[in-house]
Amino acid sequence: MKTSKRVIALCLTLVLCLALAACGGKGDGPKKATIGVGFFSASGNATVATKEFLAGLEEKLNVTFQYTVLSQTDEAQNISKVQELIAAGCDGIIITMDMGMDSILAECKAADVYVAGFLCDFDSSYRNNYDGVFKHPNFLGSVADGDCGEDVTRGYAFFDSLIEYNEKHTDAPIKHVSMCTFPSYAFPLQQTYVKQFTEKLDEYNTANPDKAIEYDPYDTDTDVLQFRAMDSTYFSKHDGVDAIISFCSGTMVYPSMVSAGKDKTIKLFASGYGDGDNAVFGSKGAFQTEMVSGVEAIVYPLVLLLNKINGVEFPDQPAEAERHSCASFIINSDEDMALFEKNIYLTAKAEDALLSADDVYNLTAFGNENATYADLVAFLSHMTIDDLK
């Protein structure tokens, strides 16, 4: 009898100790979490810099990261990659592709894992499956690579960059341009960029007939790059152009210019940044404009996931998941490039990011009781070249 009383007393003491320890632990910091990140590429500046940025957050946010690479075309492969991340013990997953979302969310719901998007506007889901994705309890939202939804302005930005170039180079202005895009089924917004750009150019040419800039009409047969390098006949088809406005990645255009010996005579205004572009930018070469989304934008999905994992949310948290545009570093000059070269995107050092680990911690609802969703979204518009100064 005495022994059983002692055992019961010991058990009660142990339970009490564990309860006290658990209560004490609540105030020590965020829960240990594992976040899976599915990139669009295994290599390149953006991937390397994002990994470095996230590595710099691990200690402060008590989080570890698992990485994988998703396919741009293979839905089954993406589902399989998400399954692998779940099996690896991820509590939340950040993905860069909008494919197979129904299956991915079903898998995540079954495993009680949350999903958020990075550098992806989830346009297909937004248009065709809003309820299935954006109202799904396990989908938390996404930040786009540049513009999304009604906020599209990149076509205007390209026009502004072109005019800025001509104002700086009055001795040899650009008088004739052509355009190129990726296929509309994958990047429908690029058609809007074309429309915006040509509208502005028409207005400009009407108002300034002496400075008119001719443009080759956008042709879906010749000006759409099927995710492969531009073929050399493009230059014959657009004979005499001074510049190419590449609404798609410049890495698909510039090597073809080099190969065709056009890199000295044609200027390039492009989206995205390719490894080594800074060596041929501005006064050093063909690139005159590059528009890049900062890797720091990953804080949007990351903070939303960590809040969920820690069982907290912002006071102004929207009822449904949202997608947001992300400001771009618009690099128009050597000075802009010099600033960009000091950003984590090129240095791959966490200390060169726009946000420190403490800044990110303060954006979370568990790290800062005054943090709001509005603050988190507002940060996405503070990733411009001016913010690097």
Added chain:
Amino acid sequence: MKIVKKVFLTLLFPALMYLVMWLITSSDPDCYINGKNIFLSTDIIRTVLQNACQSVCVALAIWMQLKNGRFDFSIGASMILTAIIAGHIGTMTNSPIVALLVAVVCGIVLCGITSVVYMVGRLPIVIATIGVTLLYESLTYLVFGGGGIISYYQNSHLSVFGHLPGVLLPTGLAMALFLIFQNLTVSGRKGKILANNQSAGVNIGIYEQENVSRTYLFSGIIVGLAAIIYVSQNQVMPQSQLSTAGVMFSYIVSVYMGMFIGLASNNVIGIAIAAIGMEILKYGLNCMNLGGSGWQQIIMGVFVMSFYALSAQLDNIKALCRKIFKKEAHAKA
């Protein structure tokens, strides 16, 4: 007279291809810019030659082993790994010459390892080379941070061996080496015997291992030359799951077509002519805006299949022609 006939038959394929594509593009309004058919522009010479040089080098590397009775799956992986290493070292030293030398050395080392695995392991060539391919592919994720090499081909100074006239140097070297090995070395001649009947060759005293080593040495140099052109024309990403075999197979068309075209002259010339002919076809399709679509694959596939079928049935076709002409002669008599 014989030489004229040989030259005529050798050049017939690209000449016919050019003529056919000229006729097709002439009837396509998409090919006319400012009233001129862009297929007839001088750009075709540069594009076709640059692309054909890449095909020739890879095709020669494949053909060298194939001609000696071995189908080597690791050539693509050796080329990709060599390209990454040479590209990075070339970028670090800012010297395309250093990149070229590193590529050749690297090609020799990697092909040497393949030959050792094949000989020491006593494995069938397919098993040995697939194993080596998987090893080399995994290394592409490890060397120089595992990021492949992206910026090399964007640099016009470094990528000199990917463009005219620089591209002609590694291609010319590869062709010369192949000819020397095949026609002027004992190993090349012994290789022919071993390819035709391995056991008979060994029985008459040919030491096969020595022959394999020498073949792989030459093959390694050609792989290195192919790699320097590849890294000068493409961004090279890390590879996995035998995807390098896909890279290799994308150049194999020139090998089989070259074997047939080469009947009129020489295999090496046949491969070069086949590569030029196929590049003319590709250029014409690009002019018609069919380059980036699935149509290019369909047209190329049908063409290549028809070419192989016709060349395989050549003897039957000849016999049929003879029969017809004989009947006509009898009828006239």
